[in-house]
Amino acid sequence: xxxxxxVTMKLPSGQQPPVPPAQPASQTIRPTGxxxxxxxxxxASARQLLDQIQLANRETTLARVAEILNRQSGSxxxxxxxxxxxSLLVQAAIGKTELSPGDWVKVMRAGNELQLMGKLAPAPEAxxxxxxxxRLPWQQTLDTGLAKLMGALTQGxxxxxxxxxxxxxxxTQALPESARQTIEQLVARLPSGTGLAPGxxxxxxxxxxxxxxxxxxxxxxxxxxxxxxxxxxPDLKLAxxxxxxxxxAQQGSTPEQFNRLTPISTPELMQAPxxxxxxxxxxxxxxxxxxxxxxxxxxxxxGMLNRIxxxxxxxQVLTARGGGDAAAPVSTLLLDLPWLTxxxxxxxxxxxxxxxxxxxxxxxxxxxxxxxxxxxxxTMDLDDAGPLHFDVALRQQAVSxxxxxxxxxxxxxxxxxxxxxxxxxxxxxxxxxDLECRRGTPQSSITRLEHRLVDTxx
Numbered sequence: 313x314x315x316x317x318x319v320t321m322k323l324p325s326g327q328q329p330p331v332p333p334a335q336p337a338s339q340t341i342r343p344t345g346x347x348x349x350x351x352x353x354x355x356a357s358a359r360q361l362l363d364q365i366q367l368a369n370r371e372t373t374l375a376r377v378a379e380i381l382n383r384q385s386g387s388x389x390x391x392x393x394x395x396x397x398x399s400l401l402v403q404a405a406i407g408k409t410e411l412s413p414g415d416w417v418k419v420m421r422a423g424n425e426l427q428l429m430g431k432l433a434p435a436p437e438a439x440x441x442x443x444x445x446x447r448l449p450w451q452q453t454l455d456t457g458l459a460k461l462m463g464a465l466t467q468g469x470x471x472x473x474x475x476x477x478x479x480x481x482x483x484t485q486a487l488p489e490s491a492r493q494t495i496e497q498l499v500a501r502l503p504s505g506t507g508l509a510p511g512x513x514x515x516x517x518x519x520x521x522x523x524x525x526x527x528x529x530x531x532x533x534x535x536x537x538x539x540x541x542x543x544x545x546p547d548l549k550l551a552x553x554x555x556x557x558x559x560x561a562q563q564g565s566t567p568e569q570f571n572r573l574t575p576i577s578t579p580e581l582m583q584a585p586x587x588x589x590x591x592x593x594x595x596x597x598x599x600x601x602x603x604x605x606x607x608x609x610x611x612x613x614x615g616m617l618n619r620i621x622x623x624x625x626x627x628q629v630l631t632a633r634g635g636g637d638a639a640a641p642v643s644t645l646l647l648d649l650p651w652l653t654x655x656x657x658x659x660x661x662x663x664x665x666x667x668x669x670x671x672x673x674x675x676x677x678x679x680x681x682x683x684x685x686x687x688x689x690x691t692m693d694l695d696d697a698g699p700l701h702f703d704v705a706l707r708q709q710a711v712s713x714x715x716x717x718x719x720x721x722x723x724x725x726x727x728x729x730x731x732x733x734x735x736x737x738x739x740x741x742x743x744x745x746d747l748e749c750r751r752g753t754p755q756s757s758i759t760r761l762e763h764r765l766v767d768t769x770x
Contacts, residue, residue: 320404320405320422320425320426320427320428322358322388322402322403322404322425323358323361323362323400323401323402323403323424323425323426324390324401324402324403357424358424358425359424361400362421362424362426364398365395365396365398365400366396367395367396367421368421369421369422369423370420370421370422371420371421372418372419372420372429373395373396373418373419374395374416374417374418374419374432375393375394375395375400375416375417375418375419376393376394376395376414376415376416376417376633377391377392377393377394377411377412377413377414377415377416377417378392378393378394378399378413378760379391379392379413380392380411380412380413388403388404388405389403389404389405390402390403391403391404391411393417393419395419397640402426404428410431411431414438414441415431415432416431416432417429417430417431417432418430418431418432440625440628440629440632441625441629441761443625444622444625444626444629444761445761447618447621447622447625448582448585448586448622449577449582449585450574450575450577450614450615450618451575451577451578451581451585451615451618451619451622452575452576452577452578452581452612452614452615452616452618452619453578453580453581453592453595453619453648453660454548454616454619454620454648454650454658454660455592455595455650455658455659455660456578456595456596457612457613457615457616458499458650458658459595459596459597459598459600459657459658460598460604460609460612461495461498461555461609462495462499462598462599462656462658463598463599463600463601463603464487464495464603464604464609465487465492465495465496465598466598466599467484467599467603468484468485468486468487468603469484469485469487469559469603469604469605469606469609470482470483470484470485470602470603470604470605470606470608471483471484471485471605471606472563472605472606472607473605482605484603485606487558488558488559488561488562490554490558491554491555491558491559494551494554494555494558495551495555497544497546497551498546498548498551499652501524501528501546502525502650502651502652502658503525503649503650503651503652503661504651504652504654505651505652505653505654506654507521514736514739514740525649526647526649526663527547528546528547528548529548529620529647529648529649530547530548530549530550530552530620530623530624530647531620531623531624531627531645531646531647532547533547533548533549533550533620537550548620548650549617549620549621552613552616552617552620553617555613556570556610556613556614556617559606559609559610559613560610562606563606570610570614573607573610573611573614574611575611575612575614575615575617575618576608576611576612576614576615577615577618578592578615580592580593581619584756584758585622586626586758586759586760586761587756587757587758588646588662588664588689588756588757588758589662589664589689589691589701589756590662592660592693594659594693595657595658597655597657598656598657598658619648620648623646623647623648626646626759627644627645627646627647629759629761630644630646630759631643631644641666641667641668641687642667642668642669643666643667644664644665644666644667645663645664645665645666646663646664647662647663648660648661648662648663649661649662649663653695659692659693660692660693661690661691661692662690662691662692663688663689663690664688664689664690665686665687665688665689666686666687666688667684667685667686668684668685668686668687669684669685670683670684670685683707683708684707685705685706685707686705686706686707687703687704687705687706688702688703688704688705688706689701689702689703689704689754690702690704697717697719697722697725698717698718698719698722699717699718699753700715700716700717700722700726701715701716701753701754702714702715702716703715703716703754706742709741709742709743710742710743710745711737711742711743711744711745712744712745712746712747713733713737713744713746713747713748714746714747714748714749714750714754715748715749715750716749716750716751716752716753716754717749717750717751718751718752718753720751723749723750723751726749727749730747730748730749733747734747
């Protein structure tokens with residue numbers, strides 16, 4: 313904790329109630345609130361604002377500096393804080409106090425004001441966020457990349473043009489044998505749309521199969537490699553690395569040359585690069601179109617590696633932020649899980665897994681062990697059923713689930729299957745507290761990085 317001069321933070325009168333900061337990074341966020349009936353803004357006193365974030369008098373907590381507005385030496389400055397999952401605007405004469413967006417500070421409630429007690433030392437999150445920001449513009453969707461890799465099994469790759477050579481004169485060459493074997497093994501271990509029949513969730517082998525798919529998604533590549541140093545460890549990220557190594561060896565190129573390549577990115581991922589779920593287009597079927605060159609494939613593979621790395625770093629950023637915020641999950645995992653349709657075409661399942669601690673108020677009243685709540689969000693776009701989104705919450709043996717469907721026909725079909733789903737969950741020993749299907753899509757969540765860290769126009 314940095315020793316800084318104690319600063320009084322006043323809450324402006326007429327401020328609206330604090331709300332969760334859900335806006336993207338490019339927007340200035342100010343706390344807003346509306347009523348359900350009139351949709352008119354609701355204002356609150358300083359005391360009400362502090363009561364609404366459940367901060368008792370003389371109680372301390374951590375807050376994150378989201379934005380510093382109109383900083384002026386010697387006069388009051390508006391500071392936007394993220395505190396317990398809510399945005400709160402305060403006014404303070406911070407003067408030369410070094411505060412920047414992204415800083416974590418310790419604050420204490422003093423009556424109807426906040427007292428700035430100190431600033432935390434720079435957290436590893438800042439370095440992780442910078443590494444994340446550097447990779448955001450250069451992501452390639454995994455299903456598109458896998459479609460190109462699967463097409464290369466039969467089509468091969470075009471040779472890179474020599475100086476002065478016409479594009480039509482380029483020859484097609486087969487993949488190196490080691491690259492071919494790696495791609496075939498990778499595809500063979502992907503989930504298949506024909507592999508999980510209705511009711512398969514009750515089979516003993518299904519949980520182990522799901523754990524395998526998640527562990528081999530690339531999200532845990534480095535930790536798995538440390539635990540099991542094996543050259544052919546089945547893992548999506550490590551497999552892509554082996555394909556890159558084989559292509560570089562065939563070309564007589566070095567890893568340093570690969571690192572200088574500009575990755576091929578997916579434009580849709582640039583619209584809101586830290587949004588979950590991502591609105592992604594259906595990729596071409598494997599083998600459609602002209603085969604790419606070796607150089608194009610290497611650039612495509614670089615973009616795929618960036619996509620997996622972005623999910624790894626994004627998960628770390630969200631988990632690090634959760635440690636200082638009682639309303640946030642203590643652990644978050646984000647991953648793209650490729651799977652194959654019955655036509656052997658790659659698609660994506662977007663997965664978000666969150667771990668929430670016991671509610672603070674409930675925990676104080678209970679003398680027993682704390683209870684963790686797990687939340688799963690899963691998004692898929694099926695050829696016939698269209699986009700589907702699943703939200704599942706599990707606390708001990710109590711489970712609730714909500715399914716979102718965009719197509720009316722799919723909504724009708726899911727509602728017809730809900731009784732069977734309820735029975736399947738009950739057969740697993742779970743207490744189903746809520747189960748419903750809605751038309752449309754849930755609200756997306758967007759992670760904010762500081763303006764100084766990311767420029768999506770790069």
